[in-house]
Amino acid sequence: xGKRVDAVRRKYNTVKMEExxxxxxxxxxxxxxxxxxxxxxxxxxxxxxxxxxMRACDNxxxxxxxxxxxxxxxxxxxxxxxxxxxxxxxxxxxxxDENKIILDARESECGHTCVRLxxxxxxxxxxPVTASKGFEKTIMWCNAKYRFSVTKFRSWIQSVVDxxxxxxxxxDGKRFIKLNNSxxxxxxxxxxxxxxxxxxxCNNTVIDVDLVPTFAFTLxxxxxxxxxxxxxxxxxxxxxxxxxxxxxxxxxxxRLTFPIQERHLIRGKNNLKSTVRIIKHLRDVQGxxxxxxxYIKTLFLWEIVPENEMMWKNKSLSFLVIYMLxxxxxxxxKGEIKNYWxxxxxxxxxxxxxxxxxxxxxxxxxxxxxxKRGKCNASIVLEYxxxxxxxxxxxxxxxxxxxxxxxxxxxx
Numbered sequence: 001x002g003k004r005v006d007a008v009r010r011k012y013n014t015v016k017m018e019e020x021x022x023x024x025x026x027x028x029x030x031x032x033x034x035x036x037x038x039x040x041x042x043x044x045x046x047x048x049x050x051x052x053x054m055r056a057c058d059n060x061x062x063x064x065x066x067x068x069x070x071x072x073x074x075x076x077x078x079x080x081x082x083x084x085x086x087x088x089x090x091x092x093x094x095x096x097d098e099n100k101i102i103l104d105a106r107e108s109e110c111g112h113t114c115v116r117l118x119x120x121x122x123x124x125x126x127x128p129v130t131a132s133k134g135f136e137k138t139i140m141w142c143n144a145k146y147r148f149s150v151t152k153f154r155s156w157i158q159s160v161v162d163x164x165x166x167x168x169x170x171x172d173g174k175r176f177i178k179l180n181n182s183x184x185x186x187x188x189x190x191x192x193x194x195x196x197x198x199x200x201x202c203n204n205t206v207i208d209v210d211l212v213p214t215f216a217f218t219l220x221x222x223x224x225x226x227x228x229x230x231x232x233x234x235x236x237x238x239x240x241x242x243x244x245x246x247x248x249x250x251x252x253x254x255r256l257t258f259p260i261q262e263r264h265l266i267r268g269k270n271n272l273k274s275t276v277r278i279i280k281h282l283r284d285v286q287g288x289x290x291x292x293x294x295y296i297k298t299l300f301l302w303e304i305v306p307e308n309e310m311m312w313k314n315k316s317l318s319f320l321v322i323y324m325l326x327x328x329x330x331x332x333x334k335g336e337i338k339n340y341w342x343x344x345x346x347x348x349x350x351x352x353x354x355x356x357x358x359x360x361x362x363x364x365x366x367x368x369x370x371x372k373r374g375k376c377n378a379s380i381v382l383e384y385x386x387x388x389x390x391x392x393x394x395x396x397x398x399x400x401x402x403x404x405x406x407x408x409x410x411x412x
Contacts, residue, residue: 017374018318020381021278025317028386029080029277039207043086045179046199047209050164050186051090057167058160060134064092071259072210073293076266077273080280085208087194089242089259091216095130096121103223103243108253110345113223115148115215115243115254122146147252150245154193157213157245161188161195174200193246193255214242214257228256228342236261258341262297265304269312275320276300278385279328282366285387288359295347299328301340318374325367332360 047068055062072087073079100118108114121142124135141152165188168175174185185200194210201207219239222230233241238261243254266272276296283291303324304312311320331337332348335356339345348356366384373380 016318017370017378017381018316020378021317021321024281024381024385025274025278029281035082039084042182042184042199042201043207043209046177046184046186047088049177049179050197053167054160054164057164058134059132060137060156061092061160063130063133063135064094067091069214071263073297076263076297078266078276078280078293078297080277080284084206085210087210087212089212089214091214091242093215094121095124098217098221101217103217103221103226105223105226105228108223108250109248110227111339111342112246112248112250112253112255113226113243114252117142117146117148119146143252148254149251150247150254151251153213154190154245154247158190158195161197161211193244212244214244216240216242223256226256227344232341233258233261236264238264256341262301262340265301266297269304271315271317271320272300272304272312274317275324278317278321279324282325282385285385286359286362290351290355291348291359295337296328298337298340298347299324299331302338303327318370322367322370325363325370329360329363329367332356332363 051066051068055066067090069089069091070086071089072085074086079085094117096118100120102116102118103113104116105113121138124130125137125139127135137156141149141156143149165175165186168177168186170176171183171185175187176183176185178184182202184202185198187198187200189196189198191210194212197209197211199207199209217240219230219234219241222228240260242257242259244257246255266276280293280296283296311323315323333356335346335348335351335353337347339347369380369384
C-alpha cells in the first residue's frame with residue numbers, strides 16, 4: 001500500500017499547483033449538472049405546491065400576495081458539496097402605502113432597523129373588507145408605538161407552515177406530497193429567521209429549503225439614522241432591499257439584507273466564485289464550523305474594488321486562493337470581519353478570540369506550506385484540502401482515484 005501511495009504522490013508532483021486546484025474544483029467542489037437539474041425540478045414543483053397550499057390554508061397569507069425569490073449560495077454559484085440546501089425568500093406585501101412605513105434604526109443593532117407601521121395598519125384588522133381577508137390576525141403584531149414585532153410575525157408564519165404541513169396526507173407515519181407520480185415526504189422546523197422545510201426523496205436523500213419571510217423596500221426609502229452605508233447600495237443601481245425577522249434581544253429589530261446587490265457585485269469576476277468555493281471547502285475539511293458561508297462571502301465583497309479589477313480577471317486560481325487565504329488569516333488573527341454594508345458591525349464578534357486565533361494560526365501554516373512547497377510538490381494541496389489524507393492511505397488511493405487519473409493526463 002505504501003508504494004501505491006508514493007506513486008500517487010509522484011503523479012501529483014509532475015503537475016503545477018494550478019492544475020490541482022482546477023481539478024479539485026471540478027471533481028470534488030463544483031456541483032454536478034445532473035444533480036442540480038434533478039433537485040431543481042423537485043424543488044420548484046414542491047415549493048409551488050406548498051405555497052399554493054399555504055395560500056389555501058390561510059387567507060391572510062394569501063392576501064399578502066406571496067412570491068418566491070430564489071437567493072442564497074446555490075443561486076449565487078457559491079454552493080459547495082451537494083445541491084441540497086436552498087435559501088428562498090418569500091416576499092410578502094402589506095396593502096398599505098410603503099411611504100407611510102417608517103424605518104428607524106436609532107434603537108436597533110448595527111445593520112438592523114425597527115419597522116414602524118402607520119396607524120392605518122391597525123384599521124386593516126377592523127375594516128370588514130380587510131378583516132375578511134385575514135387581517136384580523138394582525139391586531140397584535142404591533143405594540144402601542146406601532147412597532148412591528150419580530151416574534152409575533154414569526155409565530156404567525158410558523159403557524160401557517162405547520163397548519164399546511166398538517167393538511168398533507170400521511171404515509172408510513174410521515175406527511176407527503178405526490179407530484180408527477182413521485183412521493184416526497186415533508187418535514188418542517190424553525191431555524192433563525194427561516195422556516196426550514198425538508199423534502200425527503202425516495203432514495204432518502206434530503207433537500208433542505210429555508211423559507212425566509214421578507215418585506216421589500218425600495219430606495220430612496222431607508223432607515224432613519226442607519227449605520228448601513230446606503231451609498232454602497234445605491235452604487236450598484238439596484239434599488240430594492242429586504243428586511244427579515246432575524247430574532248435578537250430586541251423584538252422590534254429587523255435585519256437589513258442586500259442579496260441582489262451582492263449577487264451583482266460578484267458576477268463576472270472570472271475565478272472569484274471558484275475561489276470562494278475552494279475556501280469554503282477548506283473550511284469544511286479543517287472543521288471551522290462557526291465560520292459561516294456569509295462571513296467568507298463578505299471577505300470577498302471587500303476585495304471587489306477597482307484596484308483589484310485586473311487581479312480577478314487575470315490571476316490564476318492558485319494565486320487567488322492563496323491571496324484570499326492570507327486575507328482570511330489576517331482577519332481571524334485580528335478577530336474581525338467587518339460587515340460589508342455596515343462596517344461598524346464585526347460579523348465574527350461572537351466567535352471566541354482563542355478560536356479565531358487558532359484558525360488564523362492554522363491557516364498561516366497552510367499558506368506557508370503552499371507558498372514554500374507547492375511549486376515543487378503540488379500534492380501539498382491534497383494534504384490540506386481533502387479529508388483524512390494524512391491519516392489514511394486507503395482514502396488517498398481510492399477516494400482520490402478520479403482526480404489522480406485526471407491529473408496524470410495533464411501535459412507538463
